Amino acid sequence: xxxPETVSLRINGKELSVAPGTTVAAAILIAGHSAFRRSVAGTxxxxxxxMGICFECRVTVNGEPHARSxxxxxxxxxxxxxxx
Amino acid sequence: MSKxxxxxxxxxxxxxxACALELAKAGLCVAVVEPHVVGGGxxxxxxxxxxxxxxxxxxxxxxxxxxxxxxxxxxxLPAFGESEQRGTIWVAADEEEMLEVRRKQAYxxxxxxxxxxxxxxxxxxAEPNLRPGLPGGLFVPGDSVVYPPCVAAHLMRRAQxxxxxxxxxxxxxxxxxxGVRLSxxxxxxxxxxxxxxxxxxxxxDPGIGVKKRKGHLLITDRxxxxxxxxxxxxxxxxxxxxxxxxxxxxxAQPRSTGQVLIGSSRQFGAExxxxxxxxxxxxxxxxxxxxxxxxxxRTVRTWTGFRAATPDKLPLIGPSPGRENRYLATGxxxxxxxxxxxxxxxxxxxxxxxxxxxxxxxxxPSRSMEHDAHA
Numbered sequence: 394x395x396x397p398e399t400v401s402l403r404i405n406g407k408e409l410s411v412a413p414g415t416t417v418a419a420a421i422l423i424a425g426h427s428a429f430r431r432s433v434a435g436t437x438x439x440x441x442x443x444m445g446i447c448f449e450c451r452v453t454v455n456g457e458p459h460a461r462s463x464x465x466x467x468x469x470x471x472x473x474x475x476x477x
Numbered sequence: 478m479s480k481x482x483x484x485x486x487x488x489x490x491x492x493x494x495a496c497a498l499e500l501a502k503a504g505l506c507v508a509v510v511e512p513h514v515v516g517g518g519x520x521x522x523x524x525x526x527x528x529x530x531x532x533x534x535x536x537x538x539x540x541x542x543x544x545x546x547x548x549x550x551x552x553x554l555p556a557f558g559e560s561e562q563r564g565t566i567w568v569a570a571d572e573e574e575m576l577e578v579r580r581k582q583a584y585x586x587x588x589x590x591x592x593x594x595x596x597x598x599x600x601x602x603a604e605p606n607l608r609p610g611l612p613g614g615l616f617v618p619g620d621s622v623v624y625p626p627c628v629a630a631h632l633m634r635r636a637q638x639x640x641x642x643x644x645x646x647x648x649x650x651x652x653x654x655x656g657v658r659l660s661x662x663x664x665x666x667x668x669x670x671x672x673x674x675x676x677x678x679x680x681x682d683p684g685i686g687v688k689k690r691k692g693h694l695l696i697t698d699r700x701x702x703x704x705x706x707x708x709x710x711x712x713x714x715x716x717x718x719x720x721x722x723x724x725x726x727x728x729a730q731p732r733s734t735g736q737v738l739i740g741s742s743r744q745f746g747a748e749x750x751x752x753x754x755x756x757x758x759x760x761x762x763x764x765x766x767x768x769x770x771x772x773x774x775r776t777v778r779t780w781t782g783f784r785a786a787t788p789d790k791l792p793l794i795g796p797s798p799g800r801e802n803r804y805l806a807t808g809x810x811x812x813x814x815x816x817x818x819x820x821x822x823x824x825x826x827x828x829x830x831x832x833x834x835x836x837x838x839x840x841x842p843s844r845s846m847e848h849d850a851h852a
Contacts, residue, residue, distance in 0.1 A: 433699065433734045459698045459775050 402471035417462035417473055418443070418450050426475050429462060437476075453477055481666035482508040482642070484828070485657050486673055487649045487681055490520040491625050491814055492806050493673035494632035495821035500671075501639035503829055508665060509633065509641060510657070512648040516629030519675050519813060522782020524694065524730055524738055525625045526707050527815045528565055529617065531584050535791055535839035540812060541590065542835050543819035544619060550628075550818065551621070558631060559624035559733045565707045566595065566603060567615040568727070568767060574711040578615045585617065592617045606703055606770045614711075622707060622730060625814045649681060654801060669802045669828065676783035678807035682797050686846055687808045690786040691744040693756050697774040701735035710767060722746055725760045727767040737774060739764050741811075745786070752779050786810045787846060794823050794840040804828065805842045 399410040402417075404424045411420045418440045421429060428437035429450050440450035445464040453474040454460040462473070484500050486493045489511035501507045511517075527547045531537045551560045569575045578594055585592040593616045595603060600614050633643060644659065651658040656666040672681045676689040710727040728740035742760045747753070757779060765772050787793060787808040797803040806824050809816055823840065826833040838844070 457773075458700065 400467045400469055402467050402469070402473060404473045405475060411467050413467075415467050417452065417454060417460075417465045417467055417471070420467050421452065421462060421473065421475055429475050430477055479663060479665055480506075481668075482506050483668045484508070484671055485510060485649075485665055485667040485669075486671040486806075487657075488518075488673035488675060488678075488807075489515040489629065489633060489643065489645070490518050490673065490675055491516060491629045491632070491817040492675070492809060492820055493671070494629045494636060495817040496671055496673055496806050496824050497636040497641045498632045498639070499821035499825040500828065501636045501641040503825055505828075507636065507641040508644055508667070509636070510644045510647055510649050510659060510665075512646070512660070514645065515633050515643070516626035518677075519782045519784060520629050521626040522692070522694065522780060523625055523811070523814055524728065524740060525559075525623045525628075525814055526565070526728075526730060527621045527623060528707070528812070529585070529590055529620060530812065530815075531581065532790060536812075537584075537588065538835045539792070539816050539819045539823075539840065541588065542822075543816045544621075546818035546822065547621065547623070547815070554623075554628065555631060557624065557627045559627070560621060561623075561733055562619070562621040563706050563731060564616055564618040565620040565709060566600070567617070567709055567711050568600070568607065569612050569614050569711050570767075572612060575612050577711050578613060581615050590617065591619060604705060604708065606768050607708070608767060608769055611767075616706070620707060622732070623814065624732075628814075652681065652803070669804060671804045671806055671824065672797065673806040675807060675809075675813070676785040678785060678805065682800065682803070682805060685793060685797065685805060685807070685842060686787055687785045687793070688745060688787075689748065690784040690810065691742070691747040691781055692740065692784060692811070693742040693752060693760055693779065693781050695739045695757070695761070695779045696732070696777050697737045697739070697771075698777055699735035700737060700774055703735075703770070703774070704729050704731040704737050704768075706731070708767070710763075723756065723759075725756070725763045727764050729764065729768060729771070736777070737771070739771065743784075743811075750781050750783075752781055784810045785813070789844075789846045792816060792820060792840055793842040794820050794837060795827050795842055798843045 401410045429439045438449045441447045450462045451459045452462045483505040486509045529540045582592045596613045647659040708729045725742045730738040742756045793805040793808040823837045
């Protein structure tokens with residue numbers, strides 16, 4: 394059976410299609426967002442290490458806050474929210 | 478020859494720094510000796526809950542007096558002190574505890590402390606993440622939350638503005654009538670000595686009846702709005718009263734960052750600072766009984782600290798029995814943040830022979846501290 398060519402998800406309410414296996418972090422960058430979250434002082438933060446260590450890329454995935462977007466693959470119908 | 482000080486204080490926790498400021502403001506030449514960092518011991522480990530308590534009349538008097546002093550301090554406290562008047566909700570788990578809610582409200586109101594009874598509906602509305610079906614609680618709006626290590630640093634700086642000297646990285650190794658010797662060999666001449674070393678104070682004043690009571694705490698990632706008030710189960714009273722070796726109680730506190738601080742545990746006889754899995758587990762299971770949603774939150778850090786416990790749950794403020802020119806400001810158990818400011822006033826009142834705002838007799842170290850086995 395052929396692999397589906399794309400996976401559709403929503404980032405901040407906007408539909409996006411990416412290749413299967415794309416991480417949520419990559420999808421967010423493709424969607425053009427750089428502020429993944431806000432620090433405690435309100436400054437914008439984005440992915441740094443890309444391997445789940447630095448926790449800078451955290452976003453809300455399907456309502457669960459503080460998900461490390463670099464460690465999660467995009468799934469069909471996923472709801473992602475940045476900027477929290 | 479080193480400079481001579483009117484007073485040398487051992488310990489730069491919140492009690493030692495508060496005492497330093499009070500004595501320095503009165504014109505005394507003060508030195509503070511601290512082996513580690515300012516506010517780095519139990520001061521940094523605690524919750525920072527400024528709370529009026531009513532285990533005894535003496536405890537009420539000191540916590541109530543201190544809370545008024547905290548309200549004055551809040552006006553000058555820098556933002557890093559994270560002072561927020563959140564109020565406490567004492568959560569009742571059953572109708573028996575609702576009786577205690579009503580007793581507590583009457584007690585507080587009779588003494589000028591605002592306290593409102595929340596019924597089941599009002600409690601659920603105030604804290605939607607509490608488990609459904611709780612009968613109610615007591616809301617005490619005057620209680621607040623601070624970040625104690627930063628407050629201690631602020632008090633120390635204010636004391637230094639009044640001429641106090643901080644001697645960090647050294648401990649007191651010997652105490653004589655006219656001076657102390659420090660761990661680096663320095664001799665510091667002095668008039669009087671104040672032991673504010675918390676759970677380590679018996680090392681400097683053996684036989685004073687202070688014992689280490691270990692506690693665990695945990696802080697989550699940021700979940701703004703998950704908890705709104707400082708929450709404490711009313712069963713906490715049973716736990717804090719209990720002199721058995723181990724107990725836990727539900728405590729949850731919202732930090733200004735959106736993080737949730739979760740406690741609490743009490744252990745006698747545990748000397749090591751390591752986080753103990755069985756205590757952490759018991760503490761979190763208790764917390765989740767009250768707030769099931771806590772189980773979904775991510776933890777950032779867990780740690781422990783040592784309360785300086787006395788047999789009658791009141792601090793030691795005043796002359797060290799049988800020791801000339803030596804004073805104690807220790808034994809604050811789980812209320813040291815709250816009562817630090819009142820302690821400093823009462824200690825200075827005794828040293829300077831001022832008229833105190835509240836009677837200091839209940840806290841004199843020379844009192845009888847027979848433990849009431851029925852408490």
